[in-house]
Amino acid sequence: MEAFMTKRLLLLPLIISIAGCSSYTWTKEGASHQDFVADKYLCERDTRQSGYFGTGLSAAIDMARFESECMQAHGWTRVQNADSGATAANLSPAIVDEANRRVSAASECQRLGINSTSSRYYDCFQQHFNQAR
Numbered sequence: 465m466e467a468f469m470t471k472r473l474l475l476l477p478l479i480i481s482i483a484g485c486s487s488y489t490w491t492k493e494g495a496s497h498q499d500f501v502a503d504k505y506l507c508e509r510d511t512r513q514s515g516y517f518g519t520g521l522s523a524a525i526d527m528a529r530f531e532s533e534c535m536q537a538h539g540w541t542r543v544q545n546a547d548s549g550a551t552a553a554n555l556s557p558a559i560v561d562e563a564n565r566r567v568s569a570a571s572e573c574q575r576l577g578i579n580s581t582s583s584r585y586y587d588c589f590q591q592h593f594n595q596a597r
Contacts, residue, residue: 490540500540507534513586569593 490500511531532542569592570580578588 487545488542489545490535491543492538492540495540503535503538503540507531507538509586510534512580512589565593 490504492499508531511527511534514530535542569589572592573580573585573588576588578584
């Protein structure tokens with residue numbers, strides 16, 4: 465399981481760079497930023513808790529698809545930004561900080577022996593993610 469988590473963590477820079485090649489925004493008529501944050505949180509949680517994606521690039525793609533379908537189920541529409549020139553090198557510091565906190569939290573849970581399919585993982589991840597602020 466440790467190798468599995470390590471592989472997933474190593475994919476993070478690749479996923480960020482791929483996502484940066486095609487920037488998009490989630491929109492929903494009448495929704496606030498807080499509505500977006502709440503739905504995004506639920507979809508990320510559901511994605512992590514499903515735990516059936518496997519490993520490798522195909523797993524990362526499946527995870528992104530699952531999360532995207534969850535957002536759509538919550539009424540959000542994914543819209544391509546007019547300026548898709550974003551790259552991993554020019555991501556906002558807030559995005560880079562969040563990615564680093566996610567990696568740190570996942571690594572700490574792994575160090576504690578809590579694997580990503582465990583029912584305790586979500587609580588561990590949230591605790592360490594919030595402590596890294």
